[in-house]
Amino acid sequence: MKILAIETTGKYGSAAVIDETGLIFSAASNEEMNHLKGMMSLIDEALSEAGIKKSELTHIAASVGPGSFTGIRIGVVTARVMAQMLDLPCVSVSSLEAMAERVLDAAVSAGSLYVVPVINARRHQTYAGVWEAEFTSDYEKKTLCPVMEEKQYMIEDLLDALSARITEKEAEASGRVQSLKAMLGNAVYFTGDGIDAYEEMIRNSLPEGLYVFAGEDLRYQHAESVARIALRKAVSGDTLTYSGLMPEYMRLAEAEQRLRAGTLSDRIRKPVKL
Amino acid sequence: MKDGRFLTLGIETSCDETAASVVADGRFVMSNVISSQIDIHTAYGGVVPEIASRKHLECINDVIGKALDDACVSAGEIDLIGVTYGPGLVGALLIGVAAAKAMAYACDIPLVGVNHMHGHIAANYLEHKDLEPPFMALIVSGGHTEIVNVPEYNKCEKLGGTRDDAAGEAFDKVARVIGLGYPGGPKIDRAAKEGDRESIAFKRVYLEQGSLDFSFSGLKTQALNYLNQERQAGREINVDNVAASFQEAVVEVIADKAVMAAEKYGQKRIVMAGGVASNSRLRTLMEEKAGEKGIDVLKPSPVLCTDNGAMIASAAYYAYRAGAKPDLELDAVPGLEF
Structure with a gap:
């Protein structure tokens, strides 16, 4: 092959x-x-x-x-x-899957649970997906399991969804683990040019220490x-x-979106009626 | 090579036509496949670049495959690939260029880039097997209105062009304001046959004395003004008359200037090319006006006037024969000059 x-x-x-x-x-x-x-x-x-x-x-x-x-x-x-x-x-x-694959080793080494490739689609839009990094039973191989659909997300919605997941994990662990950070340190591993575009928004919406950014050598x-x-x-x-x-x-x-939404300019859609 | 004939595959995706063709010895069309997107773009009132690019991608393999099949040749028998690399819509151009390069690489075939406008002129080599330069060329299409002196194969000297709208663009705009819709060229041509071309006095724009340039943007304003004035006066508008009068104002200036250029450069032939070269009134008027001066007018059949792969194959053949270097690093050049 x-x-x-x-x-x-x-x-x-x-x-x-x-x-x-x-x-x-x-x-x-x-x-x-x-x-x-x-x-x-x-x-x-x-x-x-x-x-x-x-x-x-x-x-x-x-x-x-x-x-x-x-x-x-x-x-x-x-x-x-x-x-x-x-x-x-x-x-x-x-x-997106290939971007996640590219950083899998680095993410596992960093102790991350989620691998999140984010592609900048401008104006707060992204293309993204969320994978959970898993070890197979022999603890040798690492695999990626999709947990959030690959699609277009507003960066705010993506970050909200990730926050919710972390809170959920926190609740699961409550009482058993003393420090959330000990368990969920570096929980989210971001990669992709979405970091370049939205780094500040990510920093503002997720707790410090719960995420890592891929280095530029692996980011693209x-x-x-x-x-x-x-x-x-x-x-x-x-x-x-x-x-x-x-x-x-x-x-x-864009023109197709407008045609479907019925917002294509009337001048274009309908010729002048005499 | 097949039966001793040199086979060129031409690929064309510069606007809304995905096209490929096999041409033997630069002159004989063995297949000519054109997949038009016109129905798709009609809903938008014009070509939408992103949609055109998406559609080209979906069609390109089948169009190339059918061009080979129709010609009864295999990819391995193709001696040369020619592809339009400009001018045109960048997203559309790059589909053809990427496809041509992938095929050239996969099958070890030399590839040359072709200027779309040279292709339009070369359409005449396919139609008129004995035609050789020198001659004067008139290229009229949706994007171009140009008078070009052609002293030899692959040598084009642009003498004049439009300063604003191309002839085809003017047809589209006026067709829209009189309610004929897109595409304007054929629709105006048809309506004009029923109308009186002397009914409305549209101004002929000749620009400075001796100029071979064109300007058509004022005609749309004139048409709009005429429509408003008639509406205000409560008179009924005869669309056929507007179409006929407007068309006459465009094609008369084009024909006069083409003949003037041929006389000035001592050319005994004018070859027509481009989509608007199919306009029936322009064809008639060219023959009349050139005929008076003893100049022959040659034109390709309508299928070779529209964007097609055969004309690109022919132009590629002559460029290659003249020593054009094959290039796998070919890039698309949307604003390519003559």
Whole structure:
């Protein structure tokens, strides 16, 4: 199994190649929003680093969003057309899940219970999801279990929901644990460019010491974690044909929102009646 | 390569048409697939860029696949890929460019970027198999109104263009105010056939003496003023007459200037291109006015006037033959000049 994974939903594009043993090679751009121009070179670089010819690939995976609409499309189109031409199946990976995957080790080391990737969607909007970090029975492997749906949240609503969860945990523990902080220290592990946009709001709404921010080295989307999730999905047969690989925008186009809400400008919708 | 013929795949997504085509030897259309989004955008009264981009993504694989199937060739038989990289809507352009690059990389095919406007001119190479430069080109579309001197393949000298609205834009705007709706071009063309083109005196805007530039934004104001004045006077408005008179004011100026340019540069042929080149009145008037001066007018059939992949393939073929370097780092350039 040799999977090519593409990640273009954030500021920096990247490509990675993973084999069935989990060995990964990747290449990332250090130029912002250079996805269209740079993508083929990144793919070529990742493949040659791995010593894999494109004819040896078995799957094409893409991070399908949420994120920058334009970025999502570049990655998805590239994956779809490569899969069509090389006659390969596709694997669809959520950008948020891949971001959570990327920080899982760091979150567990920090003692965090919740991993929360937050993508800035401007004007207090975010795309986010909440995962609980769990150890499997052998205490060796760590896994992520989704506890809040991946969708568009107002940052205030997301923080309220997280506060409520912490309060709930606190109640569960009351009487048994002396110090809340001892039990829930670093409970929430934030990652993503939502930190850059909403750091102050997070600091103002959650108790100090109950959250951690991912370092900048791990904070943004990267194809390596897309590849790791893609490998698990491919092994379990969770694949698609190229035409089934679709973007996950999580938001309608603005004009479509207005059309559905009936607030599209009348001048545009109805021609002048004579 | 198939049967000794050089095969070019052309991909076009600069506005609201997802298109791909296979062209042999730069001249022979083997397939021409166009998936139009016009029905979707009609609900919004015009092209919505974000929706166009989303739709292109959904269609692009099937359009390319059908272009190959219709031509009875496999991707491996394609010798060259050409793709529009500008001008156009950036989000729309990048779907075609990303798809072209992925295919070029996956199948080891050279890729060249094509200027959409050069593509419109190249549509004439597909229609008129013996046509070779030099000639004068007139490009009229929703986004462009341009007079271009073409001394040789891939060499375009822009002599004049619109200073405000493109001809197609003026058609859309006036169609909206007289209630014909979007898309304005074909609707006005149809209504004008029933109307009297001399019934309303719309001003012809020629600008300075000898200028090959255009200005159409004033016509919309004139149309609005006319409608208000008639309404206030309590007179019934004849939409067909407004359409015919307005159209005449646009196409007469275009035809005069195109012929003037051809004479000035000693060109014996004018080739028409772009969506508005399908306008029936413009076609007739061009022939009349050019004919008086002994100048031939060539025009592509309507299917080659709209945005299509075949014209991009043809332009790519001539660019490649002239030594254009294949480029996997191609970027979209929404404001690409001639």
